[in-house]
Amino acid sequence: MTNGMTAVGFSVKPMRVGAEIVGLDLEKPISDATRAALYATWLEHGILLFREAVKTNAQHLALSRCFGKLEMHPMPEIRAKDEPYLIELGGSRRGSASAYVYDGDQLREGRLPWHRDTAYTLEICKGALLRLVEVPPKDGETLFADSQKAYDQLPEATKQRIDKLEFKATLRMGPFQQSRPGALWHSVRPATPEEFSGSAQLWAGKEIINRYPSVVHPVVIQHPETGRKSLYISPTYIDTFIGMDQVESDALLAELAGYLADPSNVYAHHWTPNDVMLWDNRRFLHAAMGFDPQYHRTGLRTTLAGALRSGRYFAKPAEDFLPAANIND
Ligand SMILES: O=C(O)CCC(=O)C(=O)O
Ligand SMILES: [Fe+2]
Secondary structure (H helix, E strand, O other), rough: OOOOOOOOOOEEEOOOEEEEEOOOOOOOOHHHHHHHHHHHHHHHOOOEEEOOOOOOOOHHHHHHHOOOOOEEOOHHHHHHOOOOOOEEEEEHOOOOOOEEEEOOOOOEEEEEEOOOOOOOOOOOEEEEEEEEOOOOOOOOOOOEHHHHHHHHHOOOHHHHOOOOOOOEEEEOOHHHHOOOOOOOOOOOEOOOOOHHHHHOOOOOHHHHHHHOOOOEEEEEEEEEOOEEEEEOOOOOOOEEOOOOOOOHHHHHHHHHHHHOOHHHHHHEOOOOOEEEEEEEOEEEEEEEEEOOOOOOEEEEEEEOOOOOOOEHHHHHOOOOOOOOEEEEE
8 A cells, every 4th residue: 555645535544553544535435445455454564543633423333344244342331322332431431441540649541451352352443443432632642552563473482382372361351450570551540439439330240240251362363354463462350370480471472472562563543523543453462551430531442253263261151140241243
């Protein structure tokens, strides 16, 4: 893909990590040629920025469908009521889907450490498109890390060590995820309900978590479309690497996370309302810096249906267990 507006209706501005799509007019229907060119650009760069490009839910859904089938997020609790293929961030979910932590003496809402979406399910989703509607006047960035580049940078001995390795992943929220090696922040601690009432409403209660029994995924995957290898771990959600005790596992996780979070592999997006960020969840991890809860930060996100069923249950689920359904359109 080259710079300069072409017959496909947009131009590509490569960033240090990822690329920006410039000039795409979503007021018009998206042609097959545009869709194919967008898809190829996405596979090449892994994350795409559409700056102030998406004004309505219909545009958000139409753009998302250029990159594959959508799935309803496995957690019904966070789906938007009038449009189940969108999930809501903040807004009416304020105080429910966000983690409140203290980073030093600063209270932060919406801080999420490095993760790969739906890594706690059997079929990790293919990607997602996040649009912010309300943006706080400061902070609130989202970080994206290229785990393909991180894999390429690993020493040969580490590549061999992890070649056939698997990890166990469990959905856990709150203090656990903030304290994992590679979580990105070591100074944070969860706010107590006395300090901030929102923290009492953390939503990942037992009823939700019980729907997601632990799963096992490979540490290295080959991208099904590009053939490139990626470091497929998700520091949030990892319990241990299979066959290692917690100490050995945490040391390896810290080592691998060091490559993932290396600044040369990371793009930090500072949001403007109606920006959309698209990520290839097979290749990129992401993290949210959080923001001062006196401000509002709201958004909507689609989820691209998984193309890589790489997981298995860690233990056989109970007879009466009802798996969370992945519902595709
Ligand atoms: O709030 C953000 O910036 C990122 C949220 C997130 O992890 C997601 O939408 O998957
Ligand atoms: Fe996420």
